[in-house]
Amino acid sequence: MNKKRIAIDMDDVMTDAIGRFIELYQQEFQEDLSDLRLPGRNLTNTVPPERLEAIKQYPHQPNFFKDLEPIAGSLEVVEQLHQRYEIFITTAALEFEHSFTPKYNWLKKHLPFITWKNIVFCGDKSIIRADYLLDDLDRNLKTFTGTGLLFTAPHNAHVTGYTRLNNWQEVAAYFLH
Amino acid sequence: MNKKRIAIDMDDVMTDAIGRFIELYQQEFQEDLSDLRLPGRNLTNTVPPERLEAIKQYPHQPNFFKDLEPIAGSLEVVEQLHQRYEIFITTAALEFEHSFTPKYNWLKKHLPFITWKNIVFCGDKSIIRADYLLDDLDRNLKTFTGTGLLFTAPHNAHVTGYTRLNNWQEVAAYFLH
Structure with missing residues (x-):
């Protein structure tokens, strides 16, 4: 399978x-x-x-995306998910021209098992073909054709209509139960 | 529709x-x-x-992708297609780290009507959800779930199994007949 x-x-x-x-x-x-x-x-x-x-x-600004702190649990859980799922990183880099290289370097440093084949810099995420999309933005989940999962962030506290995962422990529980 | x-x-x-x-x-x-x-x-x-x-x-090399020549007819036909279709540019920029910015600049210069929302820098193109994919590489068309169209290039002369379009005039005829 x-x-x-x-x-x-x-x-x-x-x-x-x-x-x-x-x-x-x-x-x-x-x-x-x-x-x-x-x-x-x-x-x-x-x-x-x-x-x-x-x-x-x-x-x-050129350095906005440089060496951003990983969100608690994200690196460990993505590595676990990688064992059982096909992982693509899908990020809206094209909106911010200076974000290409820092984003690429962040992934190379923190998630070295994600190769260039599984990284997608995009704009409108309706172009993404996947079973699940884990994202904090309503506008990205809205046009997605698979199962959209809303990752809780301050700016989406009032969004409803999606399965909400509040933190990476809940992401792990959802996918690895 | x-x-x-x-x-x-x-x-x-x-x-x-x-x-x-x-x-x-x-x-x-x-x-x-x-x-x-x-x-x-x-x-x-x-x-x-x-x-x-x-x-x-x-x-x-840092300048390989800088100011590449457009292939004959490509700019004019993409602009015509843009009137009747939703156009996404899907390019394997992630394989070549230095290609992000020159590719982005090329698109801004030559196809200004394509906004950041419709540009995708990717690796494995099986992530792309679209009705058609126009590409010169067999390996990209192979995993695509829509209609794959092979754009003729020297290195794909012997590839069979796809609808082949030999130049941009043929692309125009295919989509705008």
């Missing part, structure tokens, strides 16, 4: 992109933005409106 | 990667490698064996 295929997003699923926003905000304004981690929060309802456009440009 | 979706490869379909091999070979050895354009030819049966490994490294 062929292995089932799981497509896994990077930002806010495997990599702590929110942490990078907090770090860069602290550097620029000497203010704490940790509230961005609270359920229901996103840039729009957390950052002062006059700063919003500037903050939204952070991911366009 | 939803538009049908066509996934289109870049190298040796829209961009003249073979031309770059010929150019770099001329620079390195002061010898003509134009025979690489003859039907049935590939690097292995055209380059002297003692040089083969070196030539195969060319696409790993």
